[in-house]
Amino acid sequence: MPAPALLGYCVRRASEPPVPAGLTGVDGAAVRAVEAAGLAVWLSEAGEGPATLARVRDFDAVVREALLTATPLPLRYGTRFGDEEEARRVLRERAEEFEESLGRVAGRVEMGVRALWRAAPEGGGEAGAPRAAPRSGREYLELRRAAMARDDAGRARAAALLDRLSAHFPDLPAVRTPGDGAGVAGSVAHLVRFGEVELYRNSFESARADLAEADLVLIGPWAPYSFV
Amino acid sequence: MPPELPVRPEDGDFELWSGAEGGDPHSLVELLNRVLDRGVVISGEITISVAGVDLVYLGLNAVLTSVSTARERMGLR
Numbered sequence: 001m002p003a004p005a006l007l008g009y010c011v012r013r014a015s016e017p018p019v020p021a022g023l024t025g026v027d028g029a030a031v032r033a034v035e036a037a038g039l040a041v042w043l044s045e046a047g048e049g050p051a052t053l054a055r056v057r058d059f060d061a062v063v064r065e066a067l068l069t070a071t072p073l074p075l076r077y078g079t080r081f082g083d084e085e086e087a088r089r090v091l092r093e094r095a096e097e098f099e100e101s102l103g104r105v106a107g108r109v110e111m112g113v114r115a116l117w118r119a120a121p122e123g124g125g126e127a128g129a130p131r132a133a134p135r136s137g138r139e140y141l142e143l144r145r146a147a148m149a150r151d152d153a154g155r156a157r158a159a160a161l162l163d164r165l166s167a168h169f170p171d172l173p174a175v176r177t178p179g180d181g182a183g184v185a186g187s188v189a190h191l192v193r194f195g196e197v198e199l200y201r202n203s204f205e206s207a208r209a210d211l212a213e214a215d216l217v218l219i220g221p222w223a224p225y226s227f228v
Numbered sequence: 229m230p231p232e233l234p235v236r237p238e239d240g241d242f243e244l245w246s247g248a249e250g251g252d253p254h255s256l257v258e259l260l261n262r263v264l265d266r267g268v269v270i271s272g273e274i275t276i277s278v279a280g281v282d283l284v285y286l287g288l289n290a291v292l293t294s295v296s297t298a299r300e301r302m303g304l305r
Contacts, residue, residue, distance in 0.1 A: 011268065053256075056263050076267035090270055101268075114258070177261075225262035 006081040007046035009062045010072035010223070011091070011098050014040045017069040025062040026055045036088035037095035042066060043087060046080055067223045071105045073098060074223045101228050105191060110227060111200050111220035112189040113207065115161055118215055158185040161214055168207035175226040185214055189226040197221060
């Protein structure tokens with residue numbers, strides 16, 4: 001059974017600027033908009049095949065093109081519609097939800113900060129994995145308990161770091177993502193108004209000076225993937 | 229009355245653009261985490277698919293999924 005024919009990229013208000021002439025997306029397919037209920041979904045003919053890195057980049061390039069004129073609601077990669085009428089039906093059925101989300105992200109971009117530990121913390125990795133081969137069941141349980149305690153301490157340390165990081169960006173809508181328990185302490189995404197991205201960078205520099213135990217990476221601007 | 233919120237981006241908003249055009253590993257991680265794991269999910273009669281295969285290696289024509297999604301689907305969360 002063939003996969004549905006149309007790949008969706010993002011949802012916008014129909015009153016916002018149209019798809020730029022000649023815009024292409026995944027696999028070079030022409031991007032167009034389908035409208036219903038005052039909304040528009042950007043889509044293109046969808047080919048077959050897996051989500052390669054090239055396709056993922058092409059997808060995001062279309063979403064970024066939309067962001068240049070007004071904040072879109074990005075769809076998750078791989079969202080497909082059987083035909084244009086199906087796309088219109090989704091817009092009509094979820095119009096209220098999409099309008100609420102568009103209102104929440106209007107005039108904003110997603111920025112963020114990723115925090116990387118400068119020195120690997122104790123703990124991390126799979127909880128319960130003993131460091132040395134135990135000689136008895138009791139010793140195994142003791143080692144497992146110690147490993148879990150290290151993991152808990154690592155998570156608490158990362159949470160404290162993200163708390164201190166977040167204090168540099170007060171009053172911004174935020175989404176926090178915990179790290180992997182090893183090198184990445186975690187990341188925080190923020191919704192930032194157009195025109196205030198430079199202020200955000202200033203806050204980032206302040207945070208970088210404050211958090212000496214971590215390397216901070218500035219992220220963005222992105223379409224508001226984390227806030228839809 | 230509060231000032232009206234601007235809805236169009238300004239010239240300086242994208243000077244920091246750090247998408248995935250380059251090979252910066254941080255940008256690549258951020259791209260994959262967002263495009264594959266976030267964004268609006270439309271379910272029901274609409275097919276949501278990343279080719280239906282969950283692999284984490286990168287390669288020519290390989291399927292990509294974020295580590296968190298892969299771990300979730302493999303029951304490692």
